[in-house]
Amino acid sequence: MSGNPRTVRAGRRTLEVHRPDKVLFPATAGCPAYTKADLVGHYRAVARFMLPHLRGRPLMLERRPDGLDGPVFMQKNTPAYYPDWITRAEVAKEDGTVTHTVCDDTATLVYLADQACLTPHRWLSRARAPERPDLMIFDLDPSGDDFAPVREAARLLGTLLDELGLPAALMTTGSRGLHVTVRLDGRCGFDEVREFARDTAGLLVAGHPDRFTTAARKKDRGERLYLDVQRNGYAQTAVAPYAVRARPGAPVAVPLSWDQLDDPALGPRRWTVADAVDQARTRPWSGLPARGRALGPARRRLDALRD
Secondary structure, eight states, X not given: OOOOOEEEEETTEEEEESSTTOEEEOOBTTBOOEEHHHHHHHHHHHHXXXXXXXXXXXXXXXXXXXXXXXXXEEEOSOOTTSOTTSEEEEEEETTEEEXXXXXXXXXXXXXXXXXXXXXXXXXXXXXTXXXXXXXXXXXXXXXXXXXHHHHHHHHHHHHHHHHTTOOEEEEEOSSSSEEEEEEBOSOSOHHHHHHHHHHHHHHHHHHOTTTEEOOSSGGGTTTSEEEEOTTSSTTOEEEOTTOBOSSTTOBBOOEEOGGGGGOTTOOTTOOBTTTHHHHHTTOTTTTSOSSOBOHHHHHHHHHHHHO
């Protein structure tokens, strides 16, 4: 038995959480078990920090109704039974369209948690302009569990982006590495953004070929850290800030300030559903510009550095 439904308040709505005592994250060495009620509690707690990063964006929902040990469903289409008040976005795909869920409010976030959506993955563009990304993401993916190369890559990439006039945001993935994100003005298409990200990563690799790589095939990377820019494509997604990851211990993808790279306790799974809201309350991205940057001036600076 996983308990009777519980009623929770989420913004202006009241929702039922079904089977709240259902264990989604079994206990492991050093980590307690976490239930659906814990998942809902996390998303209610971080909603005001998380929603600005979700509003207006199509989502891919990673659902695990039976927890980590059960099957996983990567849900794109919004089921017909979802409430009418949840926002939808119909966007083009190769052979037609798909209607994605959009999370615009706390009630939607809680509803999705009740559906055992552990992780919302967001588009890098918004539903109103799906072919014009307003985010560019570099995924720093290490070859092993050593976090030192990730710190080094983040520092070097952050310095390079700053030199290009692109303020960048840093985030743990809750998995293995870090994401470095740049806010854009949404005037360029995905091809141009991906090419810029690829050239930026390539410049970093050219300076440190023994430590970093842009090789897509694992067999070609060796022990080098992979600078992954493939998320910068139409309909590709990236884990949202403050999203829970489907890994033991319920780790959370958490925004960082750049000086936190010096914290010896930092790791990709440093925060969990038990304490991620504490980091959120520090507002680590508060110093970033509110408006996205144009790529034109940055491209000219990048080309000058590559010559």
